[in-house]
Amino acid sequence: xxxxxxxxxxxxxxxxxxxxxxxxxxxxxxxxxxxxxxxxxxxxxxxxxxxxxxxxxxxxxxxxxxxxxxxxxxxxxxxxxxxxxxxxxxxxxxxxxxxxxxxxxxxxxxxxxxxxxxxxxxxxxxxxxxxxxxxxxxxxxxxxxxxxxxxxxxxxxxxxxxxxxxxxxxxxxxxxxxxxxxxxxxxxxxxxxxxxxxxxxxxxxxxxxxxxxxxxxxxxxxxxxxxxxxxxxxxxxxxxxxxxxxxxxxxxxxxxxxxxxxxxxxxxxxxxxxxxxxxxxxxxxxxxxxxxxxxxxxxxxxxxxxxxxxxxxxxxxxxxxxxxxxxxxxxxxxxxxxxxxxxxxxxxxxxxxxxxxxxxxxxxxxxxxxxxxxxxxxxxxxxxxxxxxxxxxxxxxxxxxxxxxxxxxxxxxxxxxxxxxxxxxxxxxxxxxxxxxxxxx
Amino acid sequence: xxxxxxxxxxxxxxxxxxxxxxxxxxxxxxxxxxxxxxxxxxxxxxxxxxxxxxxxxxxxxxxxxxxxxxxxxxxxxxxxxxxxxxxxxxxxxxxxxxxxxxxxxxxxxxxxxxxxxxxxxxxxxxxxxxxxxxxxxxxxxxxxxxxxxxxxxxxxxxxxxxxxxxxxxxxxxxxxxxxxxxxxxxxxxxxxxxxxxxxxxxxxxxxxxxxxxxxxxxxxxxxxxxxxxxxxxxxxxxxxxxxxxxxxxxxxxxxxxxxxxxxxxxxxxxxxxxxxxxxxxxxxxxxxxxxxxxxxxxxxxxxxxxxxxxxxxxxxxxxxxxxxxxxxxxxxxxxxxxxxxxxxxxxxxxxxxxxxxxxxxxxxxxxxxxxxxxxxxxxxxxxxxxxxxxxxxxxxxxxxxxxxxxxxxxxxxxxxxxxxxxxxxxxxxxxxxxxxxxxxx
Numbered sequence: 001x002x003x004x005x006x007x008x009x010x011x012x013x014x015x016x017x018x019x020x021x022x023x024x025x026x027x028x029x030x031x032x033x034x035x036x037x038x039x040x041x042x043x044x045x046x047x048x049x050x051x052x053x054x055x056x057x058x059x060x061x062x063x064x065x066x067x068x069x070x071x072x073x074x075x076x077x078x079x080x081x082x083x084x085x086x087x088x089x090x091x092x093x094x095x096x097x098x099x100x101x102x103x104x105x106x107x108x109x110x111x112x113x114x115x116x117x118x119x120x121x122x123x124x125x126x127x128x129x130x131x132x133x134x135x136x137x138x139x140x141x142x143x144x145x146x147x148x149x150x151x152x153x154x155x156x157x158x159x160x161x162x163x164x165x166x167x168x169x170x171x172x173x174x175x176x177x178x179x180x181x182x183x184x185x186x187x188x189x190x191x192x193x194x195x196x197x198x199x200x201x202x203x204x205x206x207x208x209x210x211x212x213x214x215x216x217x218x219x220x221x222x223x224x225x226x227x228x229x230x231x232x233x234x235x236x237x238x239x240x241x242x243x244x245x246x247x248x249x250x251x252x253x254x255x256x257x258x259x260x261x262x263x264x265x266x267x268x269x270x271x272x273x274x275x276x277x278x279x280x281x282x283x284x285x286x287x288x289x290x291x292x293x294x295x296x297x298x299x300x301x302x303x304x305x306x307x308x309x310x311x312x313x314x315x316x317x318x319x320x321x322x323x324x325x326x327x328x329x330x331x332x333x334x335x336x337x338x339x340x341x342x343x344x345x346x347x348x349x350x351x352x353x354x355x356x357x358x359x360x361x362x363x364x365x366x367x368x369x370x371x372x373x374x375x376x377x378x379x380x381x382x383x384x385x386x387x388x389x390x391x392x393x394x395x396x397x398x399x400x401x402x403x404x405x406x407x408x409x410x411x412x413x414x415x416x417x418x419x420x421x422x423x424x425x426x427x428x429x430x431x432x433x434x435x436x437x438x439x440x441x
Numbered sequence: 442x443x444x445x446x447x448x449x450x451x452x453x454x455x456x457x458x459x460x461x462x463x464x465x466x467x468x469x470x471x472x473x474x475x476x477x478x479x480x481x482x483x484x485x486x487x488x489x490x491x492x493x494x495x496x497x498x499x500x501x502x503x504x505x506x507x508x509x510x511x512x513x514x515x516x517x518x519x520x521x522x523x524x525x526x527x528x529x530x531x532x533x534x535x536x537x538x539x540x541x542x543x544x545x546x547x548x549x550x551x552x553x554x555x556x557x558x559x560x561x562x563x564x565x566x567x568x569x570x571x572x573x574x575x576x577x578x579x580x581x582x583x584x585x586x587x588x589x590x591x592x593x594x595x596x597x598x599x600x601x602x603x604x605x606x607x608x609x610x611x612x613x614x615x616x617x618x619x620x621x622x623x624x625x626x627x628x629x630x631x632x633x634x635x636x637x638x639x640x641x642x643x644x645x646x647x648x649x650x651x652x653x654x655x656x657x658x659x660x661x662x663x664x665x666x667x668x669x670x671x672x673x674x675x676x677x678x679x680x681x682x683x684x685x686x687x688x689x690x691x692x693x694x695x696x697x698x699x700x701x702x703x704x705x706x707x708x709x710x711x712x713x714x715x716x717x718x719x720x721x722x723x724x725x726x727x728x729x730x731x732x733x734x735x736x737x738x739x740x741x742x743x744x745x746x747x748x749x750x751x752x753x754x755x756x757x758x759x760x761x762x763x764x765x766x767x768x769x770x771x772x773x774x775x776x777x778x779x780x781x782x783x784x785x786x787x788x789x790x791x792x793x794x795x796x797x798x799x800x801x802x803x804x805x806x807x808x809x810x811x812x813x814x815x816x817x818x819x820x821x822x823x824x825x826x827x828x829x830x831x832x833x834x835x836x837x838x839x840x841x842x843x844x845x846x847x848x849x850x851x852x853x854x855x856x857x858x859x860x861x862x863x864x865x866x867x868x869x870x871x872x873x874x875x876x877x878x879x880x881x882x
């Protein structure tokens with residue numbers, strides 16, 4: 001449980017933040033333990049991300065990525081264990097020397113052999129992990145909880161003696177025995193870890209389960225809680241958000257979520273989630289307009305494309321198509337946008353060249369083309385566009401041609417109705433093609 | 442509130458399902474209203490999916506997709522409004538005549554003009570929607586709640602008089618006034634709609650908010666609850682799951698989640714989520730081994746690639762890389778897999794050609810190559826592989842060459858140590874290249 005002082009502080013903060021009540025996606029004021037408005041990021045592209053199938057980062061690439069992450073504003077950067085390979089150790093030492101604002105961490109097994117090497121690399125902190133589920137205890141390291149606790153205490157005290165940060169995390173936390181978990185967390189909290197970690201290593205946890213475990217753990221430890229969520233069942237972003245609501249403080253992310261299997265909570269997706277909850281905090285803390293470049297940098301390094309449906313940077317994340325949507329967006333973008341593309345240095349796009357289009361979208365295009373048509377005329381030309389859109393996929397040129405044809409037709413009519421008396425306003429397209437071909441002009 | 446009979450029934454079902462207690466990702470037995478083990482799918486690829494930026498479906502393609510969805514086992518297929526365009530109406534009529542097992546729905550505005558056309562298409566039901574948030578009431582249709590209630594009653598009674606199903610949904614439900622929402626839902630429930638719908642139209646809702654709204658609504662209406670979640674902030678799958686926990690019965694999905702902006706709850710991602718919760722129910726109801734073909738069919742039709750990190754069908758969803766992971770997976774796949782690739786007709790893959798590899802993964806490769814090496818020898822050759830993996834990205838051929846070289850070397854030594862006395866076991870690679878080049882063989 002937080003200390004009485006901490007308690008008073010968050011209550012006060014809740015009062016000060018009372019204005020956010022008008023944002024229904026904001027933090028629930030009832031959650032006085034919530035860190036939705038005070039979360040931190042531990043960035044794992046250079047650790048978990050190295051475990052992504054396609055990843056091979058040279059030292060130069062690692063430095064480029066680390067600098068970009070630092071510039072973006074992440075709080076911590078976690079690196080592959082220096083024990084993984086010789087080069088991994090050199091890379092870790094080199095990144096520690098860059099003098100970044102972000103704190104540098106490395107991630108090791110709960111073992112003195114690893115710890116002794118880790119503390120010599122120059123890192124600001126060490127993240128220790130050990131499997132606590134029945135599955136991992138039986139098939140991975142084969143140790144019981146007594147052994148785990150003993151090893152944890154030894155490693156933690158050693159790392160602390162070096163004056164750097166230490167996190168202890170269980171692995172596969174959601175399939176671990178709750179009492180075992182709380183026991184070990186309580187033990188390591190007492191000897192003074194900076195953070196304890198909960199990890200959904202297999203990606204099967206769901207939000208309410210996450211909320212309950214975090215809230216329970218929050219009543220057992222005084223230190224900060226960090227959470228790590230894999231995305232096998234598509235809940236990594238939601239679980240991260242719900243963990244913050246429950247009182248977790250730090251979330252593990254990687255660019256595009258790269259990691260083992262289909263990865264973990266993606267940095268960009270979490271930014272989308274958090275900005276919908278507390279825009280001011282997120283805008284102040286992170287350089288969101290650098291997100292696209294950061295994602296492109298990593299995507300290129302691991303040879304993948306940005307997913308078409310990626311939050312924020314997917315090619316259609318701010319594209320509006322159905323007529324009803326386009327109409328409302330033109331009147332007020334907040335109608336169908338919870339995220340503002342401008343916050344990310346991006347722009348919205350109204351897709352009007354299709355059969356689902358509406359006359360408001362077409363009218364907006366008519367204005368863009370600097371043509372003059374009445375609302376009735378816009379409705380009429382919209383019907384023509386929808387007709388062609390029924391036959392085949394349209395592009396902007398198709399729509400512009402139909403609009404310009406129609407405009408030319410009605411302009412001539414309005415200039416000299418008699419002269420074009422032979423041409424019906426509803427003349428077939430071929431006829432008008434000839435007209436726009438130049439016969440009269 | 443559910444009727445006393447319904448109440449008893451779910452309690453009974455909970456008792457019967459008591460065996461799933463051993464699955465920590467299964468339904469929470471405390472949630473007697475949960476439909477996690479009895480959910481249904483309303484498939485929207487041919488409605489919401491048509492609103493995806495890249496989508497243009499010919500009638501032939503619509504029929505191909507509808508048949509594939511039906512074969513997969515979805516409960517409902519929703520189609521674009523017949524009012525959207527002339528061809529949309531023909532397509533709707535044609536799909537109704539296919540005689541699919543899935544019920545066919547169409548999606549219309551809450552207006553008699555639309556309803557009159559919809560009921561003539563041959564659909565099994567009509568999904569009616571109207572914006573209820575302040576945003577949509579002001580900038581979209583400009584109507585107040587009294588008008589909305591009146592229009593809803595008129596449309597619902599008309600559709601019911603035709604003997605087909607009717608759903609009433611609010612749009613942008615989470616930014617609507619709660620009392621307004623409950624009032625309108627109570628009204629339409631009384632006149633006998635089959636379902637009421639909650640829609641997170643802008644994709645900003647979070648799981649706990651969803652749970653609370655569904656639970657509240659569940660205490661107000663007797664009919665089924667359907668939920669529709671956009672994915673702008675990455676929570677569409679988690680919100681769907683949490684809605685089911687709260688008592689919603691039906692979830693709107695589309696293949697790969699295609700829809701307005703970056704889309705809605707994806708069919709495949711939700712299958713991943715649900716099979717982790719109730720494998721028996723999902724396997725019995727849906728043909729999961731057809732998922733990949735279904736996704737490829739739609740991806741090709743709308744010209745996108747399957748996202749690299751897609752749940753289940755992403756290229757690396759069942760790839761294990763870090764040494765610790767590979768070791769445990771080889772001992773028991775459940776250690777690092779909450780989903781079983783075999784359930785989807787897929788296979789797992791151990792990525793051993795990299796510097797994070799471990800000797801268990803290499804030993805497994807040695808076995809595959811049908812070579813004999815002791816554990817100590819496997820550890821030794823693993824070190825060589827990790828060394829090269831520090832220098833550059835490896836492929837399987839690289840690893841196999843190192844293993845075969847090493848194997849040849851130790852085999853010769855064991856045959857006639859004296860004959861190869863000049864060759865140190867740790868000889869540089871160039872030397873051994875010459876050896877394997879054939880000098881001695």
